[in-house]
Amino acid sequence: MIRLVLFCIMTLPIIRSQCIHSQIQRHVFRGIEFYLKRDDQLRSPLAGLEGNKARKFRYLESRLMGEAGPAVPQTLVSMGGGQSNALVALSKLAKASNRELVYATRPLPKWLKDNPVGNFRIALDNKARILEVEGKVYDRLLGSNGAPTVVRELVDSDDSSGLSWEWIPQGGGCEDAAVGLRQLAGELVAFIDNEEEEKEGGKDGEKWEVVVEAGTGATAYYLWRAMRELVAGGALEGRVVVLAAPCVGDDAYCQSLLCALARQDDSDVNVNDYKLFSRGLQVLPTHNSPPSVFAQPYQRHLDLWKELCHATGGDGHFDTVYAPRAWELLLDYVSTRCDGRKIIYVHCGAAYSNRTQLARYRRMQQQQ
Numbered sequence: 001m002i003r004l005v006l007f008c009i010m011t012l013p014i015i016r017s018q019c020i021h022s023q024i025q026r027h028v029f030r031g032i033e034f035y036l037k038r039d040d041q042l043r044s045p046l047a048g049l050e051g052n053k054a055r056k057f058r059y060l061e062s063r064l065m066g067e068a069g070p071a072v073p074q075t076l077v078s079m080g081g082g083q084s085n086a087l088v089a090l091s092k093l094a095k096a097s098n099r100e101l102v103y104a105t106r107p108l109p110k111w112l113k114d115n116p117v118g119n120f121r122i123a124l125d126n127k128a129r130i131l132e133v134e135g136k137v138y139d140r141l142l143g144s145n146g147a148p149t150v151v152r153e154l155v156d157s158d159d160s161s162g163l164s165w166e167w168i169p170q171g172g173g174c175e176d177a178a179v180g181l182r183q184l185a186g187e188l189v190a191f192i193d194n195e196e197e198e199k200e201g202g203k204d205g206e207k208w209e210v211v212v213e214a215g216t217g218a219t220a221y222y223l224w225r226a227m228r229e230l231v232a233g234g235a236l237e238g239r240v241v242v243l244a245a246p247c248v249g250d251d252a253y254c255q256s257l258l259c260a261l262a263r264q265d266d267s268d269v270n271v272n273d274y275k276l277f278s279r280g281l282q283v284l285p286t287h288n289s290p291p292s293v294f295a296q297p298y299q300r301h302l303d304l305w306k307e308l309c310h311a312t313g314g315d316g317h318f319d320t321v322y323a324p325r326a327w328e329l330l331l332d333y334v335s336t337r338c339d340g341r342k343i344i345y346v347h348c349g350a351a352y353s354n355r356t357q358l359a360r361y362r363r364m365q366q367q368q
Contacts, residue, residue, distance in 0.1 A: 021187050024344070029311045029327075032334055032343070037188065040317055040349035047096040051349020052212075052219045053089035056172040058180030064097040072099070075165040077151055079104040079141055082112065082130070083119045083295070085350045086171045091126035101128040102155050102165070106138050118356030145169060173218030173261065178226065181219060185226035188344060192236060195342075207341045208236075211243045211330055213322040213348050214283075217257035220244035223346075224281040225265075242281050243333075245326035248294045250286040258283070284329040288336075292328075295321050297360045304328060319350040320357040 022038045042054040046061050063069040076094050080086055082105045094101035103123070116124050123130060131154055133141070144150040146167030155165055168174070192208050210227070212220040224242035231237045246254035255274035258281065263269045274283070292298065301324035308327055309316050318324075330345075 022347075024191055025312070027312045029308060030331060032331070034343040034345055035191075036312060037184075037344055037346045039184070040347045040351065042349070047089070047092035049089050049092060051085075051347065053085060053172070053349070055180035055184050056177040056219060057089055057093060058183070059176045060168070060172075061093060062179075064093060064099070072097070073164055073166050075100045075102060075155055076168060077102045077104075077146070077155060077165050078168040078170065079138070080170045081105060082108045083353070083356065084171070085119065085353060087123045087128065087130075088119045088126075088352070089172075090168065091123040091128040094128065095126040101126075103128055103130050104133050104138065104141055104154055105130060106135060107132045117359075119353050122352075142170065171216035171218060173216040173257075175264070177218050178222040181222040182226040184346070185223055185230055189227060189230045189236070189240075191344075192240065196235075206239065207339075208240045209243050209341050209343050210240065211245060211284075211326070211343060211345045213326045213346075214244040214246050214254050214257075215248045215322070217244060217254055217261060219346075219348070220281065221258050221261040228280055238280075240280065243284055243330075244281065245284045245329050246286055247322045247325045251283045254283045284326075284333050286329060289328055289332050292325050295357070297357065297364050298324075299361075299364075301325065301328070302361050316354065317351050318347070320354045320361075322348060322350070 022040075022042050025036045025038060027034060027036055039051050039055065042050050044050075044054045044058065044061055046065050049057060049061070059069065060072070063072050076090060076099055078086065078090055078101070080103070084105075087103055087105075090101050090103070093099075101123075108120070112120060120130070133154075141150055141154070146162075146169065148162030151162065151165065151167055157164055188210060210223070212223060214220050220242055221244075227240055227242060231240055244254055244258065248254075255278075258278070259269060259274055286292075290298075290300065292301075302320070304324045304327055305318060305320050308323065309318055312318075330343075334343075
């Protein structure tokens with residue numbers, strides 16, 4: 001398997017200051033043994049990014065440092081929620097590289113603008129220029145995928161070529177994200193291979209399941225694609241599955257996002273038929289779990305978060321939005337099967353956003 005891991009690393013752009021590999025810990029939670037990939041402990045070299053943002057924006061960061069790829073224009077342009085983790089990451093990258101971030105979002109509540117908190121406050125402190133746009137404009141921007149004729153309206157530019165700014169899709173969900181996620185895939189495959197060597201090979205047909213929290217689905221998709229290439233033709237082929245845990249919307253919505261990413265690789269992919277490309281990439285079902293609106297505070301999620309943090313170190317290192325929902329779905333999924341598949345949970349970080357969400361929980365409890 002060493003040959004395969006070397007192949008993965010050699011296909012990366014030349015980046016001198018690669019992220020330090022994160023450690024993998026063994027834990028037991030509610031009777032489930034699993035391995036925890038501590039990407040929350042990563043700190044990228046320029047902007048100190050952690051978790052999946054350190055992976056997804058690794059190539060962009062290397063370009064900002066002049067280590068790989070084409071030069072980056074002075075203005076970065078993106079879009080998403082006003083409390084998005086990607087907003088924080090991009091604002092840090094822009095500040096660290098002396099660039100401007102222009103970020104489009106839907107209209108924000110007055111209380112947040114009057115008293116900025118959380119990720120929104122961090123981005124403002126990093127001098128991000130956050131533009132509120134009406135729903136139709138936002139949808140047109142989202143649908144255009146950063147077309148210059150649309151973006152130039154945001155950046156107030158006469159440039160119709162798009163060369164004076166760099167468009168970054170919502171959440172960083174684009175091909176550039178594949179660079180950092182190929183490195184993660186190499187680390188995971190090396191770990192699995194080492195585990196099986198120490199135990200004189202895995203059981204016949206034993207599967208490994210790599211669980212990833214899914215918002216835009218980009219982390220899950222590009223990680224699956226890289227791992228599929230790495231294990232092709234080897235002992236692990238067909239035995240490593242990436243499980244996307246939908247945290248924004250239900251499983252059908254998550255599948256549609258994955259289909260859209262797959263269509264960028266293969267235009268023949270039917271955007272409505274997830275099964276056409278999904279070998280080794282599965283979405284955790286949501287229909288057996290209680291309904292969940294993204295980022296809404298639920299007492300059951302707070303209780304699960306506290307229990308999970310206590311079982312894995314006790315320092316509140318999981319975030320309070322994505323992780324509880326992902327684990328809720330994972331626990332339900334594991335309860336429906338009885339085989340001995342091994343689980344690796346990729347820690348996506350973002351505990352820095354907990355302050356705002358925990359304040360919402362306190363207000364919720366005071367109103368009860």
